[in-house]
Amino acid sequence: MAFERMIPDLQASFACEDVRVEASGAHTIVGIVNFIGAPTLPIQVIKLCVWTRWSSGVGQFEQVTRLLAPDEVTLLAPPAVTQFHLGNEESHTTNVNIFGGLQFKEPGAHHVEILLDGELKLHYPLRVVLLQQPQQS
Numbered sequence: 001m002a003f004e005r006m007i008p009d010l011q012a013s014f015a016c017e018d019v020r021v022e023a024s025g026a027h028t029i030v031g032i033v034n035f036i037g038a039p040t041l042p043i044q045v046i047k048l049c050v051w052t053r054w055s056s057g058v059g060q061f062e063q064v065t066r067l068l069a070p071d072e073v074t075l076l077a078p079p080a081v082t083q084f085h086l087g088n089e090e091s092h093t094t095n096v097n098i099f100g101g102l103q104f105k106e107p108g109a110h111h112v113e114i115l116l117d118g119e120l121k122l123h124y125p126l127r128v129v130l131l132q133q134p135q136q137s
Contacts (some may be wrong), residue, residue, distance in 0.1 A: 008057025008086055010121045016049050019096045027051070027094060035127040042105040043128070047098060050080070055092035060085050064115040065097040066067055067126070070098050070108035077102055104128045 017031030029051065036045065045103040050065050062083055067076040080097035104110065 001088060003058040004087060005059035006057050007116070008054040008061065010114060011055050011092075012051040012053040013050065013112070013122055013124070015126055016051055018047065018082070019049050019051055027096075033126065035129050036104060037057070037131045038104070039131050039133060041105055041107065041128070041130065042103050044059040045102045045104065047100055048102055049116075050097045050099070050127060052095045052097070052114055053092060054084070054086065054116075056089055057091070062117055063095055064110050064113075064118075065095075066113040067099060067102065068108060068111040068113060070110055072111055076104070076110065087104070 014021065015033040016029050020028040020030065033048070036043065048061060048067075048104040052063065052065070054061070054063075060083070062081060067080070068074065069076060075101045080099065082095045082097065084093045084095060086093060107130050109126050110126050110128050112122075112126055113120060114122040
């Protein structure tokens with residue numbers, strides 16, 4: 001059955017240090033980020049990537065990726081907007097959004113949000129943790 005438009009499934013999304021695209025088109029993911037640890041705040045992160053994969057949709061779509069402070073209102077950077085097209089229900093696409101020069105000013109659960117055509121599809125924490133300094137003897 002041919003569809004004119006079918007909303008895709010969000011298969012996965014995660015924050016990582018880098019994504020390398022190989023000659024074959026395969027992605028090599030570097031450093032999936034479980035949390036950002038710092039001895040003091042604020043901390044500047046030179047590069048943070050958000051990797052996202054969509055599948056089983058048909059049509060033209062807009063993905064917006066947002067990074068939010070713990071208040072879940074304040075944006076850490078301008079949203080990344082990615083237009084993509086899926087030609088048939090067996091299609092897939094992988095989007096990589098790169099955020100540079102991010103500054104995290106406070107500890108706690110910051111958040112990554114993934115929206116599709118303005119509708120929130122995923123909201124997950126990106127924790128910033130103050131690391132304890134070793135005690136001097």
